[in-house]
Amino acid sequence: MTIKQKLCLLAGASLIAFTTSAFADSTVRVTIAEYSKGTGPYFEEAAKAFETANPDTKIQIEVVPWDNLQQKLTTDISAGANADLSIIGTRWLLDYVKEGIVAPLDEHITPDFRARFIDTFLSPSVMNGKVYGLPIAASARAMYYNKDIFAKAGIDTPPATWTDLKTAAEKIKALGGETYGFGLQGKEIETDVYFYYGMWSNGGEIVKDGKSGLDSQAAIDTAKLYKSFIDEGLTQPGVTSYAREDVQNLFKQGKVATVITAPFLSNQIKAEAPDLKYGVAPIPAGPTGDKGTYGVTDSIVLFENSKNKEAAWKFLDFLFTTEQRTKFDKVEGFLPVNAEESKDPFFADNADLKVFTSLLPNARFAPVIPGWEDIAQTTSNAIQKIYLGEGEPEATLKEAAAKINETLK
């Protein structure tokens, strides 16, 4: 044998070895978004438990920081190198469905399986009557308030309306010092959502009849309201430099008396500021009693090009058993998506979570429209300009609404 022949043989052998090791048993690759330090370990453990019960299937977990998820998926999908299952933001799902990237799950879903879910959380992943994803993570938003600061300012109950909140913030300001009444987020992800809380309370909609609701009176009133909070020193200064984590940190440090955010802040407070006395209350209502919380789900989807759909589905089925869901939601501080799970005393007897679940009937989800991220970006930019005083609320919002209407066409 010449050297060349030997090399060819070796190359052939290694190729065979490679293919067999990768595809001999069915391997299911799963892309996981990292919500917290507990995410990776939880999924590794779940994968092991599943492999023990199904020895012919291998589960390969890939944990990606949430911020890089969109980028990784775009790159992987365009290269055809995507995993079999992946977590995605439900608000991105429509783009995936439109391009035929994710597979409908209906052929697998039995009535029993479907009955496991709380419908509010399953419905955002249903498109054209087909289920394209399962809600792996669910949360809503409520207002956290600092009981000590409220007591000091002589306020007994959490503010029920935005007017109450403003009065409370004024009293807190009158205490002097560097404690602010309303923690306002103005940077990075969910800057737009923080604005919608007020807008929904005022009766506004993100999109109505295919048009942006950003130029509605409700939106303009909200912009003026938030701006008045800023101008009167009722929020922390420099709101446009505070991302969600930053405002949450201010709350943990007792520097802001209220903040609107997700259930997982409770977990963080328990771990990082156990002495903080706080309560959870609904998001303040508007003049006509309207109020809305933001419901968010992330979905786990099955890709159309997966070669292991059966095995992948089996793993999905396993992940959505009550036992697995309970473990996961306890680790992450998310809301139960499984009806059986929500009866677990951990969730049923948790005062904070009860507030969140009580808000769900009013929950609104990001609208299912193509180009949602684009719209969110335009909205955030407009709001930041208003917060900074670089644009009049009305004119800036109208301009943004016109731009969004172009995207919506």
Place this chain on the structure above:
Amino acid sequence: MQRATAPYILILPSFVLAAAIILWPLKEIVSLSLHDVNRFGMLRDFIGLEHFRVLFADPDFIAATWRTLVWTAAVVLGTLIVSVPIALILNEDFYGRGIARILIMLPWAISLTMTAIVWRWALNGESGMLNSALRGLGLINTNIQWLAEASTAFPMQILIGILVSVPFTVTIFLGGLSSVPDDLYEAAATEGAGSWDQFRLITLPLLRPFINIAFVLNTIYVFNSFPIIWATTQGGPANSTDILVTYLYKVGFRIGRLGEAAAVSLIMFAILLVFTIIYVRLAMREAKA
């Protein structure tokens, strides 16, 4: 015949490799920029220069382009101005020079993203180190919200940019200085040249090629540098601190308009190419003269 073809055959493998690494992605990007592309990179219809038209009609893109030029010029020139004296000092023979050199180089070993994140904390409006320091010194009474608006955030980002570019640049200059023979200075001193004249007439001209290298390399790095801006402001508020590369990331991966993103990267490539050609030609002409 054989003699004529042999060299070509010999360079063929490296040429193919270079083409695969450089030309193939370029071809892909060009084709992305000329087609309607969905967010997963699948090509649809050919649309010619439409993506470029959309970009040039976008005020955010135009603003980001100008800001990129300001950013690059400020960071590169700032770095050179700071680095020359540091290199001169470190080239002197003094007690503890080794430690001083290590201290200057050390930041180079830390990832840019990490440095940027530490600065994000330092610039925090409530609990940031910079505000505490300025308060401690009695320079300010109320906290400055450094990252809340472009007028304070962008200059700080430029400062951070200079800070992280200094180690690399100083290293190049130290290499250059060590190649200047000592007897030149001795001869100059005997002729009565003062230290300023020595610097102006000996050090600077001999350092010239090294300054050129540092200038070109830094320009390319800084022009394309993503972590500082991204970690501190993500180009915000309202895109007011975006440079082209952060704009590109937003358009490509956040909003999912890969065609426009490809067009942005081609424009960036073209700007750098033109710049490099002009600079190399100038530098060569100078070298000949």
